[in-house]
Amino acid sequence: MLDMELIRKDRDTVATALAKRLDAAEVDRVLDDIQQxxxxxxxxxxxxxxxxxxxxxxxxxxxxxxxxxxxxQVPPSEAGRKQVAELEAELDEVQSRLRTVMSELPNxxxxxxxxxxxxxxxxxxxxxxxxxxxxxxDHVELSRMLGLVDHERGVKLGGSGFWMYTGIGARLxxxxxxxxxxxNIDAGYEFxxxxxxxxxxxxxxxGQFPKFHDDVYHLDRQSAPRGQFLLPTAETAILGAYQDxxxxxxxxxxxVFAYTPCYRREAAGSHSDERGTVRGHQFNKVEIFQFTxxxxxxxxxxxxxxxxxxxxxxxxxxxxxxxxxxxxxxxAMRKTLDIxxxxxxxxxYKEVSSVSWGGDYQARRxxxxxxxxxxxxxxFVHTLxxxxxxxxxxxxxxxxxxxxxxxxxxxPEVLRDRLGTDRLTPR
RNA sequence: GGAGACUUCGCCUAGUCUGGUCUAUGGCGCCGCACUGCUAAUGCGGUUGGGGUCUUAAAGCCCCUCCCGGGUUCGAAUCCCGGAGUCUCCGCCA
Numbered sequence: 001m002l003d004m005e006l007i008r009k010d011r012d013t014v015a016t017a018l019a020k021r022l023d024a025a026e027v028d029r030v031l032d033d034i035q036q037x038x039x040x041x042x043x044x045x046x047x048x049x050x051x052x053x054x055x056x057x058x059x060x061x062x063x064x065x066x067x068x069x070x071x072x073q074v075p076p077s078e079a080g081r082k083q084v085a086e087l088e089a090e091l092d093e094v095q096s097r098l099r100t101v102m103s104e105l106p107n108x109x110x111x112x113x114x115x116x117x118x119x120x121x122x123x124x125x126x127x128x129x130x131x132x133x134x135x136x137x138d139h140v141e142l143s144r145m146l147g148l149v150d151h152e153r154g155v156k157l158g159g160s161g162f163w164m165y166t167g168i169g170a171r172l173x174x175x176x177x178x179x180x181x182x183x184n185i186d187a188g189y190e191f192x193x194x195x196x197x198x199x200x201x202x203x204x205x206x207g208q209f210p211k212f213h214d215d216v217y218h219l220d221r222q223s224a225p226r227g228q229f230l231l232p233t234a235e236t237a238i239l240g241a242y243q244d245x246x247x248x249x250x251x252x253x254x255x256v257f258a259y260t261p262c263y264r265r266e267a268a269g270s271h272s273d274e275r276g277t278v279r280g281h282q283f284n285k286v287e288i289f290q291f292t293x294x295x296x297x298x299x300x301x302x303x304x305x306x307x308x309x310x311x312x313x314x315x316x317x318x319x320x321x322x323x324x325x326x327x328x329x330x331x332a333m334r335k336t337l338d339i340x341x342x343x344x345x346x347x348x349y350k351e352v353s354s355v356s357w358g359g360d361y362q363a364r365r366x367x368x369x370x371x372x373x374x375x376x377x378x379x380f381v382h383t384l385x386x387x388x389x390x391x392x393x394x395x396x397x398x399x400x401x402x403x404x405x406x407x408x409x410x411x412p413e414v415l416r417d418r419l420g421t422d423r424l425t426p427r
Numbered sequence: 428g429g430a431g432a433c434u435u436c437g438c439c440u441a442g443u444c445u446g447g448u449c450u451a452u453g454g455c456g457c458c459g460c461a462c463u464g465c466u467a468a469u470g471c472g473g474u475u476g477g478g479g480u481c482u483u484a485a486a487g488c489c490c491c492u493c494c495c496g497g498g499u500u501c502g503a504a505u506c507c508c509g510g511a512g513u514c515u516c517c518g519c520c521a
Contacts (some may be wrong), residue, residue: 045479049490056490059502063447081501226511246437246476367477378476 001364002105002228004038007031020115020326030101032181037098046089051084079252082120093141102211106331107361113326113335119384120325121338129308130342139344140276141395144167145407147424148399149277161281163268172398172411173284175418176391177259179284180311184388186309187259191287194237196260199230202240205366207231207332207358215265230263235385242291243366247381249373253292253300257388260285262395273346278382283392290384291368294360297382301357305337305388308353311389317397336361339389341397352393354408355386 007014009427013029018027056079099241114120143149154162165173185191197219203209208216217230231237238258247254262285277283290300298366305321312319320340329336332357340349360380363369369378409424416422 042479049479051492055501059447059500062501066447282498369476 001361002108003360004034004102005366007034008038011035014108015132018105020109020113021220021331030105035100036100036102037094039100040094044087044094047088048084048087048091051080051087055080055084080153094363096156100210101202107207107334107359109326109329110335110357110359113323113329115327116325117327118123118325119329121322122325123320124323127313127320128316130167130318130344133344133400133403134405136344136400137403137407138275139278139343139399142403142407143276143396146409146424147394147397147427148172148424151174151276161232163277163410163424168419168421171419172415172424173391176394177284177286178418179414180260180389180391181257183311184257184286184288184307184316187288188303189255189308191259192234192238192256193385194231194234194240194241194258194260196231196241197224198231199226200235201243202231203229203237205243205362206239207237207330207362207365208236211331217263217265231260232264233262233285234258234260235289238287238289238385239255239362239368240385242368243372246366246369246371246378247291249293249370252370252381253290253296255288255290257286257288261288273343273348273350276351277392279398280392282306284294285390285392286388288386288388291363291381292384294368294379294382297357297359297384300382300384301335301337301355302323303340304384304388305355307389308339308355309384310351312339312341312394314396314414315398317401317404322427330354330356332358332361334361341393342401343397344400344403350397352389352392352397353387356384357387358383 003015015024015031026225034099064316109115114122136351137171138143140151146169148165149165150164150166154164157164181191184343200209203213204214212232214304216232219228220232221227231381233256237260263282266279290304293301309319312337319339322338322340324338336354336356339353339355340352341352343350361380361385363380367381368381370381371378398412399409402412404410407426411419411422413422
């Protein structure tokens with residue numbers, strides 16, 4: 001949610017920033033709408049407040065007269081009450097319209113974020129080199145040869161878009177998750193294991209609803225009386241966990257992380273770049289998150305990107321970092337940096353982590369605040385989130401980058417103890 | 428799943444039966460000030476959150492907020508209805 005006061009006082013700044021990801025004429029039209037509704041809202045509030053004040057005074061006078069023993073006249077407030085009720089209904093209507101338009105507006109892209117879509121993304125860093133591989137096998141072939149992932153039985157169980165890790169493959173996936181968890185703890189993040197079924201207030205707060213309402217799995221009211229949905233990312237749970245809270249300023253930046261499976265409906269259809277475990281309806285991800293003071297946000301973003309990269313580096317994978325253009329970063333975010341790992345079979349880089357700065361956009365939706373030190377005012381915190389990391393992408397990258405001519409795969413050094421082997425070999 | 432008790436401004440708590448000086452009590456914590464020749468004790472003051480209005484800003488004023496949503500009433504923390512949550516007991520269950 002954007003700051004209404006900023007729209008009121010500095011509409012040009014808002015319009016210019018939004019035009020990076022939306023059509024400028026459309027932005028203008030929406031802002032007109034918003035300002036109109038905002039004026040209407042404030043007019044109604046003034047009117048209602050005034051009427052209420054009158055009615056309260058009447059009731060007080062009545063009580064006083066009664067105490068004094070004077071037989072009071074019944075104040076003719078029946079009409080007043082009706083009038084307030086009517087105005088309130090009108091206000092509800094205006095506010096709900098305003099909330100709808102406001103909640104659909106994306107965040108303002110940061111100053112250094114370029115306008116445009118995917119094509120305007122910029123690679124800003126590269127780590128390592130593509131490993132020289134003579135005859136590249138893709139990860140789907142490798143995991144079949146090595147017996148790591150059973151796609152057929154996964155589909156048998158969950159339908160298309162699901163898989164099952166098996167044997168040493170399951171151990172590799174689990175080892176990755178555990179290794180990531182430990183690295184995040186080392187980096188000072190507190191470990192959370194949240195519920196996977198969330199109320200839709202959490203989805204709204206994170207900015208996933210209303211826009212992505214249809215991209216997540218909703219439980220019907222029979223099985224989940226309050227219409228819970230399966231979380232599409234732990235980000236939703238972490239943010240929702242602190243909803244409506246005033247965080248202790250001394251504890252900021254608050255650093256937490258969570259491991260959860262992520263459940264997404266995703267666009268149907270299979271893409272040659274996205275075979276195997278690259279895109280599915282359920283995948284594992286470890287998510288880091290920070291709640292910060294506004295002035296801490298820049299440093300936090302740097303720190304989180306560096307941390308996520310250290311994880312990819314720790315595994316020895318070749319990757320690049322991209323600064324996403326306005327149209328390609330998620331709507332709730334001001335700035336997003338993707339860490340993309342090299343996939344030899346496609347000759348492309350695939351996202352394993354997306355680290356973003358949300359400004360106060362999510363905090364405003366979720367009402368997460370801190371108290372200004374010294375002052376008694378509350379302000380919205382800044383939120384930052386990032387994958388650290390998505391194993392469903394790491395897994396194939398490890399297979400492909402570390403494959404050997406004989407079809408075996410070298411296990412990243414940091415995982416060897418956990419797997420009890422330094423090499424996965426064809427069965 | 429059943430029965431009962433409960434939910435008050437950070438925490439604890441008074442108030443709910445018997446609707447109106449509740450514009451919510453007291454304690455703890457926290458902040459400020461005073462005093463004391465030490466980071467103690469004491470005293471005084473402040474301390475829910477949100478919104479509106481005014482203003483360069485602060486202050487002020489007004490409205491809402493006693494778990495949430497409705498209702499009754501001139502008037503609701505208090506009465507009525509619905510919902511959520513917590514605890515206790517019983518039942519069921521991987």
